Amino acid sequence: MPELPDVEMLKRSFDATSLHRPIAEVDVRSDAIVERGSAGELAGGLRGRSFEATRRHGKRLFAGLDEGGALALHFGMTGSLRSFESTDDEPRHTRLLLRFERGSHLALVMPRKLGKVGLVDDVDAFLEEQRLGPDALSEAFDDAVFDAALAGRRGSVKAALMNQRLMAGIGNVYSDEILFQAGLHPRTEVPALDADSRRRLFDTLRWVLCTAVDHGADPAELEGSFLLAHRSEGASCPRCDGAIRRIEVSGRGVYYCPACQT
Secondary structure, X not given: OOOHXXXXXXXXXXXXXXXXXXXEEEEEOOHHHEOOOOHHHHHHHHOOOOEEEEEEEOOEEEXXXXXXXXXXXXXOXXXXXXXXXXXXXXXXXXXXXXXXXXXXXXXXXXXXXXXXXXXXXXXXXXXXXXXXXXXXXXOOOOHHHHHHHHOOOOOEHHHHHHOOOOOXXXXXXXXXXXXXHHOOOOOOEHHHOOHHHHHHHHXXXXXXXXXXXXXXXXXXXXXXXXXXXXXXXXXXXXXXOOEOEEEEEOOEEEEEXXXXXX
């Protein structure tokens, strides 16, 4: 599933290719991905308008429209955006296709129809309605807010990092990476973290996400001491050359190094 760094890359691509261009045609290929209205209402609400700015919050992307409101995108497990010029280059699994007046196209590509797209009147109200926590890279999300999010919680640190109501943007892959870099076992319980451990975890969280964004969210660019390129049972740990293991935590498959994460 695209997580915060991945969606930040999609935002930057959207900004570079699709702003300030009137939308000439809208082709909604799948009713299943439309939320907050019908496919016809979505098409009618976009046709003739243009995107003026984008905003990312966690794993969601919002494209603000010229006369108010925004297109809200959630990419599910496999979603992405592709900009292209010729119709011959249209990607497979296109579920929403926008054609701009000067001929370029934007496709929402989704092999599995698990993402959602729809129109919202007010982004902040939508985020509150969805009960999403602060974006994990926003200025508002500091160590005090992080401490407050963990206060009184039970269960694993892994589950807390992935809880979108506590902090938005971190999923299975980057929670594994954060715990690996912080040297914490994924089954570590939240109450077991003292103040120093929580601060180290927060600093590591920010560093991992910022580093991933700076490297285009590309695992090939993050090989070094990152776990991302070694997420398979028996792979060599990039730090100690021990064997990476896979276990289940909170119903999710987790990769970690038993030697580095005790």
